Amino acid sequence: MKQIAFISGKGGTGKSTLVSSLSILVKDKMLADCDVEAANLHILLQGNLLEKNDYYGAKQAVINNSICMECGLCRKACRFDAISPDYQVMELKCEGCGACEVVCPVQAIHLEKVKTGETFVSQTERGIFSHALLDIGAEGSGRLVTEVRKNIAAYKKDEKWLLIDGSPGIGCVVIASITGTDAVVVVTEPTKTGLSDLERILKVAQHFKIPAFVCINKHDLNKDVTSQIEDYCDKNGCPVIGKIPFDPSIVEALREFKTPVEAGNEKITDEIINMWGRLVEYITKI
Amino acid sequence: MKIAVLSGKGGTGKTTVAASLASVIENCQYVDCDVEEPNGAVFIKPDLKRRYDVEVLVPQVNEQNCDGCGKCAETCQFNAIAVVKGKVLIFPEICHHCGACVLACPNSAIEEKKRTIGIIETDEQEKFIQGKLNIGEPISIPIITDIKNRLNSDVPTIIDCSPGASCVVVNSIEGCDYCILVTEPTPFGLHDLKIAVQLVEKMGIPYGVVINKADQKDESIHSFCKQKDIKILMEIPFSKETAQMYSKGILPVESDKRWAKKFKELFDSVKEGVSGETDSIY
Numbered sequence: 001m002k003q004i005a006f007i008s009g010k011g012g013t014g015k016s017t018l019v020s021s022l023s024i025l026v027k028d029k030m031l032a033d034c035d036v037e038a039a040n041l042h043i044l045l046q047g048n049l050l051e052k053n054d055y056y057g058a059k060q061a062v063i064n065n066s067i068c069m070e071c072g073l074c075r076k077a078c079r080f081d082a083i084s085p086d087y088q089v090m091e092l093k094c095e096g097c098g099a100c101e102v103v104c105p106v107q108a109i110h111l112e113k114v115k116t117g118e119t120f121v122s123q124t125e126r127g128i129f130s131h132a133l134l135d136i137g138a139e140g141s142g143r144l145v146t147e148v149r150k151n152i153a154a155y156k157k158d159e160k161w162l163l164i165d166g167s168p169g170i171g172c173v174v175i176a177s178i179t180g181t182d183a184v185v186v187v188t189e190p191t192k193t194g195l196s197d198l199e200r201i202l203k204v205a206q207h208f209k210i211p212a213f214v215c216i217n218k219h220d221l222n223k224d225v226t227s228q229i230e231d232y233c234d235k236n237g238c239p240v241i242g243k244i245p246f247d248p249s250i251v252e253a254l255r256e257f258k259t260p261v262e263a264g265n266e267k268i269t270d271e272i273i274n275m276w277g278r279l280v281e282y283i284t285k286i
Numbered sequence: 287m288k289i290a291v292l293s294g295k296g297g298t299g300k301t302t303v304a305a306s307l308a309s310v311i312e313n314c315q316y317v318d319c320d321v322e323e324p325n326g327a328v329f330i331k332p333d334l335k336r337r338y339d340v341e342v343l344v345p346q347v348n349e350q351n352c353d354g355c356g357k358c359a360e361t362c363q364f365n366a367i368a369v370v371k372g373k374v375l376i377f378p379e380i381c382h383h384c385g386a387c388v389l390a391c392p393n394s395a396i397e398e399k400k401r402t403i404g405i406i407e408t409d410e411q412e413k414f415i416q417g418k419l420n421i422g423e424p425i426s427i428p429i430i431t432d433i434k435n436r437l438n439s440d441v442p443t444i445i446d447c448s449p450g451a452s453c454v455v456v457n458s459i460e461g462c463d464y465c466i467l468v469t470e471p472t473p474f475g476l477h478d479l480k481i482a483v484q485l486v487e488k489m490g491i492p493y494g495v496v497i498n499k500a501d502q503k504d505e506s507i508h509s510f511c512k513q514k515d516i517k518i519l520m521e522i523p524f525s526k527e528t529a530q531m532y533s534k535g536i537l538p539v540e541s542d543k544r545w546a547k548k549f550k551e552l553f554d555s556v557k558e559g560v561s562g563e564t565d566s567i568y
Binding site: 008009010011012013016037038040043059077079080092095096097098099102103111134136137138139141142167168169170171172173174175189190191192193194196197200201203204207208218221222225246248251252254255257 | 294295296297298301322323325328361363364382383384385386389390419421422423424425426448449450451452453454455456460471472473474477478481484485488489499503504524526529530532533534535
């Protein structure tokens with residue numbers, strides 16, 4: 001099974017719309033939404049739940065205030081200012097590192113596992129789908145992404161593809177989304193910010209030695225920047241495999257929970273089919 | 287006064303709102319906490335004269351003192367240390383710089399050395415501050431902590447946050463007086479807005495909503511806000527022209543005076559929201 005992650009450097013470039021369109025067009029695949037902080041694919045992909053689990057992805061210090069002597073060593077050791085002057089652990093600040101536990105002279109502190117999210121695997125009409133929802137403000141989103149990918153792997157039969165809807169940014173969640181994939185497709189927009197985001201995310205792909213391809217969404221919005229993106233990709237050996245025009249009807253269709261494919265937008269559908277064809281051609285050569 | 291702009295998800299127009307607001311407020315500070323992909327500079331065009339490395343402390347083993355007992359690896363909650371055949375291996379990229387290993391070592395064999403994970407860039411007066419995480423680095427919180435230490439409490443501060451609702455956003459909005467939640471009227475936008483609302487409510491920060499790419503056809507955000515009694519601060523209509531100007535790095539306030547006025551009004555509503563909350567506390 002080849003794993004393809006769709007990423008964007010920044011959110012809002014059309015990644016989920018593209019992946020959900022491909023989820024109709026590509027046969028013989030599985031799906032994963034690795035944007036655990038703001039998962040969106042499950043809104044479009046209703047299915048039967050096969051599995052739902054709480055995820056304990058972090059630890060947190062717990063102080064037993066009846067043993068605590070309030071000596072202050074834990075507050076001094078904590079680099080995250082997570083222990084209040086009255087010796088309460090502030091959950092949003094605690095990293096669960098355990099430095100406080102190490103220094104406590106009376107063993108009044110221990111680490112406890114805390115729930116940081118929920119994971120789901122569903123059977124949908126478009127294939128098995130894995131996603132997760134990170135609890136509000138929780139730590140360890142990268143680890144939750146790894147869990148989403150582990151969960152889908154457990155259901156693997158002989159599917160040819162795993163399409164991964166990645167997360168925005170260049171940090172831990174993205175690194176967890178693309179590690180070990182066969183290729184990444186970067187969805188970008190021809191804006192000044194889009195270009196700078198693209199350069200950074202392509203460097204991340206290069207850093208991890210993953211073949212990268214580029215799809216320019218709303219390419220006709222700014223032709224100058226589109227050609228700058230094409231030049232940049234050309235110089236850096238990242239083929240531009242798709243160019244999707246700006247079309248307000250895509251957003252209108254989304255309001256009714258429809259991808260451009262379901263909305264019958266032939267022009268956009270053809271472009272997405274062509275993009276996928278080019279991607280498959282490149283990947284079979286890798 | 288510290289005002290954070292967040293959105294649950296990227297691409298909703300967070301930077302447009304933050305930068306527009308900053309450009310209509312006289313004498314304010316703009317802070318870009320989206321350190322994975324900072325974009326504010328594209329619009330504000332600051333003269334970034336100053337650069338500082340952001341350094342974190344990572345462990346280093348003094349092999350002469352180390353007896354390979356493995357306490358450090360056992361203590362490290364992030365799997366950043368492994369002890370193989372009595373030899374300590376350290377993985378600096380996943381280290382959370384907590385110092386627990388140093389405290390746990392019975393032989394004082396671990397010291398900490400500085401490692402650079404990103405940079406802070408500012409103009410001469412630190413009216414504009416942005417952080418940039420180095421490529422391949424997973425952990426951005428130390429950069430946000432560094433930025434937050436540079437906030438000027440004498441002037442209004444606009445903080446542009448990163449997308450999502452995880453610990454990074456928590457760190458960015460902590461201590462803020464008001465949060466502006468930017469959203470768009472689609473099923474995705476509503477879903478992500480609900481997440482952002484839960485976050486700011488959990489943190490007890492007053493907030494209001496700006497609807498970007500608004501149109502008359504979708505009332506989902508309006509009905510959600512009405513039901514939850516959330517103030518809608520402003521609506522920016524969906525238009526190809528605005529998208530085109532944005533693509534060139536031009537803000538609506540620069541091309542149209544009416545928008546400058548609207549953003550000034552937005553700032554007034556925010557000030558009202560902040561003082562309203564103060565009244566209720568005392």
